[in-house]
Structures are given as structure tokens and as C-alpha cells.
Amino acid sequence: MHIVLIEPEIPGNTGNIARLCAATGIELHLVKPLGFSIDDKHLKRAGLDYWNLVKVHVHENFSEVQAMYHGHKFHYCTTKAPRAHSDAEFGPDDMLVFGKETAGIPEDILKANWESCIRIPMIEGARSLNLSNSAAIVAYEAMRQQDYVQLQQVGPGTRT
Numbered sequence: 302m303h304i305v306l307i308e309p310e311i312p313g314n315t316g317n318i319a320r321l322c323a324a325t326g327i328e329l330h331l332v333k334p335l336g337f338s339i340d341d342k343h344l345k346r347a348g349l350d351y352w353n354l355v356k357v358h359v360h361e362n363f364s365e366v367q368a369m370y371h372g373h374k375f376h377y378c379t380t381k382a383p384r385a386h387s388d389a390e391f392g393p394d395d396m397l398v399f400g401k402e403t404a405g406i407p408e409d410i411l412k413a414n415w416e417s418c419i420r421i422p423m424i425e426g427a428r429s430l431n432l433s434n435s436a437a438i439v440a441y442e443a444m445r446q447q448d449y450v451q452l453q454q455v456g457p458g459t460r461t
Contacts, residue, residue: 310336317433323351391443
């Protein structure tokens with residue numbers, strides 16, 4: 302599975318998502334321009350010592366991601382979508398796409414892929430959730446649908 306961040310702006314969010322990817326084996330794709338340096342201390346701190354467990358790809362633009370992963374199923378996560386994330390069917394090689402914190406996924410991408418747009422349900426009046434929280438919610442729903450086959454199963458009282 303893959304998480305794609307289009308033009309992420311906040312290093313702490315990207316670091317938290319990198320830690321999510323490290324713990325789950327999900328590959329992380331960062332689409333330029335980035336709002337920070339990959340060497341940013343806040344990015345590193347949020348990911349703690351998990352960076353060696355994350356497969357990170359940096360792309361010049363989103364078209365590059367689409368071309369490289371042609372044939373993969375893309376899910377575009379947006380507050381504007383009519384369909385809940387839990388209604389989507391996820392597979393092991395799917396691409397979970399998120400936009401930048403201040404603007405989300407660009408409108409032209411949403412319009413071109415409307416049938417693949419999903420949202421996390423929220424109460425009326427709530428604008429959005431934090432990007433790293435949203436990525437975790439959608440990623441874990443996708444893994445739940447696959448019975449967490451890619452994750453180590455740990456018994457009660459066992460720490461990993």
C-alpha cells in the first residue's frame with residue numbers, strides 16, 4: 302500500500318505519517334513542492350527513529366506518480382467527497398492520496414477522479430481533521446479490510 306502526500310507543508314505531519322508508514326509497511330510518496338526540507342529537524346523528530354523503516358519516494362509532480370503507478374487503484378481523500386472512506390474497497394497495492402494541509406488535493410485532480418474520492422465522516426461545521434490523523438484513519442481502514450495481513454499479530458500483553 303502507498304500513501305501519497307501532494308505538496309505537504311507541515312514537517313510534523315509528514316513525520317507522523319512517516320512513522321505510520323514505518324509501523325505498517327506502507328510506502329510514502331512526497332510530491333513537490335514540499336513546504337520543508339527532507340532534512341528538517343521537525344520532520345525527523347516527528348518520525349523519531351523510524352526513518353530507516355520507511356520507503357520514501359520523492360516526486361516532481363503528481364503526474365509522475367500517476368504514470369509510475371498506472372494500473373494501481375487511487376483513492377483521493379477529501380472533505381468534499383460524497384462517499385465515506387469505509388464504503389471504499391481497498392486492495393494491498395492501492396494509493397491513498399492526500400493534499401496539502403491548507404488546501405487539500407487540487408480541484409483539477411479531484412474533478413478528473415471524482416468517482417475515486419472518499420471522505421472521513423465528521424459533524425457538520427467541522428472543516429477537516431489533521432492530515433496525519435486522516436492518513437492513519439484511512440490507512441487502518443484499508444488494512445482492516447485486508448485482515449491486517451501485512452502486520453505482525455501480537456497477543457495480549459505482548460509489546461513490540
